Amino acid sequence: MIGSLDSNVPPGSMGDKWTQHKFDMKLVAPGNRRRFDVIVIGSGLAGASAAATLGEQGYNVKVFTYHDTPRRAHSIAAQGGINAAKNYKSDGDSVHRLFYDTVKGGDFRSREANVHRLAEVSLDIVDQSVAQGVPFAREYGGLLENRSFGGAQVSRTFYARGQTGQQLLLGAYQQMMNQVHAGSIQLHTRSEMLDLVVKDGAACGVIVRDLVTGDVTRHSAHAVLLCTGGYGNVFYLSTNAKYSNASATWRAHRRGALFANPCFTQIHPTCIPASDEFQSKLTLMSESLRNDGRIWVPTNPDETRSPDLIPEDERDYFLERKYPSFGNLVPRDVASRNAKTMVDEGKGVGPLKNGVYLDFAEARDRIGASTVYERYSNLFDMYQRITDEDPTKVPMRIYPAVHYTMGGLWVDYHLMSNVPGLFVLGEANFSDHGANRLGASALMQGLADGYFVISYTLANYLADHLGNQPVPLDDPVFNEAQQSVDDRMKRLLSIGGTKSVDHYHRELGKIMWTYCGMARDKAGLETALREIPALREDFWLNLRVLGDGPMNQSLERAGRVADLLELGELMVRDALDREESCGGHFREESQTPEGEALRRDDEYSYVAAWEWGGVGAAPQLHKEPLTFDSVHLSQRSYK
């Protein structure tokens, strides 16, 4: 049983909390740091930045990633950019404004103090990245270029062509490899964490499988950092990389860590619509495109002409019409829901009528075709490869797709979960984005956590453990954990059914998208709550995993999908529990007369943190109440 949730937010005024707290927290002296072993799972932006920083400071760091090289983490795919409140454009940005925008954009479901800290350290992230050699876009005079990004009314987004995530990850990876070279980091690639080991309530190590040799090994440490990314792939079709999965956080959840706000998923408005059943993933077209592209559908649902032949007065620029002040730049959830409405009304475009147009004609006339192309070249090329259409000539077709998960393991202000010694960073935690994440803020958060928060808060935790030895590897807790990992793999291999892992993953995805996607209602969620357990049961009876060699991709995927089959159920339960609409969570039952999301602050101003209750059993809900002292609670309006 878990007692009350303490967020450990320090006292003081919002603007001073973090500064004062950095002074108040305990330190570990440089000479003592090498007496601490720290395990970092994941080497995306959050993991690589954390590992590099802790390695530099002198801790013994072990990094595990299932990728063949840290450079391939899902972070690499981020396109649009990273926010920082530098106000280099003097257009009214400030730490307070970034803080304000993030709390409001998150629809008042995030923890204010965390968000303020994030806005504060955003300044340092850009400095750090530039020092490493991240080639951000520059103006001709040599200063950094900025753009405005999805829903922001200031230009605070830094970018490196359409490859910002790649460049930031390379920066963090290189900084980490410097420490691998220096010997402070031991790097284990193609190594998947399959369980968390807990002794006397505290995290003390992990069980890892080498994906090449198949060897299962035990690793002990004073603290474990999960930097394992999000769980958008529970929907099967998403913009996430194919390997992205939730097993690390889910295994930790089963070992006692609370899972917070699991139903908060972000559906990104600008993705390429699916073309058929065989579709294996969806491709994002960065929303920076919305700066120059105008979104519309034909007013006539039976329109058959090619888009350039449709006259202006037979087009509905629905975002500009409904939201005159934000227009095409409304936040993601609003843009997505409106596109869905159009498609549901039969106004969709494309062969399957499952998209809306994103048109660059106006920008082409305004700034010239070559400038438009230069701004978005890699996106345009990517689009053309996939669809065989040239977006400089015909409008793109776009449709919303699952993109990001705001939910994740519950953490306090120190990024520590309710399991002492278990820290959670990056997309894997729940803390900063509330019910909806603003564009270009995930990269910022991952790097904030890794570069500028964890080294302070981890030291504060470790300081009390000086002189303690890590739990020995032959301790019963390690035996038990390894046994359960071995048993589970044997079980997966021996089901001997007929259906593939992909089959189950796709089926789960369909249930999630239909009932727990862009719009949710009680009846649908209850259907999902019947269908998911049935599918899970079928999985354990009829799955077929072939192969007897140590390297076995089907086996890897089977374990991950088995976990998603449990997580999906929790998401549905959470969505059912939250009878309000907020951010990416839209409950049909809770909307304004105009069809906008209606929040119910009196009843739902809390973080829903769920405690594992066993397979198929009801989890227990713990609530962390949210208070808003610095940003005035208001219904969002982007009219």
Added chain:
Amino acid sequence: MHVKLHVWRQAGPTTPGTMETYDAPGISEEMSFLEMLDVVNERLNADGQEPIAFEHDCREGICGSCGMMINGQAHGPQRGTATCQLHMRKFQDGAEIFIEPWRAAAFPVLKDLIVDRSAFDRIVESGGYITAPTGAAPDANLTLIPKEVADAAMDAAACIGCGACVAACPNSAGQLFTAAKINHLNLLPQGQAERYTRVQKMVDTMEEFFGSCTNHGECQEACPKDISIDFIAYMNRDYVKAQLKNRKLLSQD
């Protein structure tokens, strides 16, 4: 479409491999190459045969995971395109397609189409970074970087580390990858302090693993990110200078 695949199957690093033939009817032109393989794998699984192992992750040409020789070409027939971005519409109905792993001594096969590319990490580890510990950075706008310089660095930094350059090279040389990594940093003002030690260490490490470059230029042709072989020339120039510079420094001892 109906295609016939000849695929390299190899159970493990030390077992010998063979080409196996698979008939693949009912393929849609809209499928990506990897989606076609997904379909083939689903059918294999249903027939009780182990699916073909291959690497892929982002499926949008940025992570560098995918990579296979398709009809003898690294990443297949479409220029500037990674395997995952290749679509079946680039093939004729009835085509025979040969699919093999990267072939290079530095990239041993682990299973089927999966190879071990960790030699690339060893090159980066040896010096492919700017030493900038967290917290010590000056304001980002303190150093002006002309747009052209930032753009050139970005051209090099666009490398996704897939290994196609090595696979395409008759000598299995690692020059294009190494040059991309070096030039990304060496072109930037922040990279100047370690410029010559960087090139020295990285080139020396590269030579431990990879063959030598004899200017075939196949690497540039195969690169899904169109990285230019000019970067190899810049790398060589810096390497020559590094010999002199470092010697000069030594002589001052």
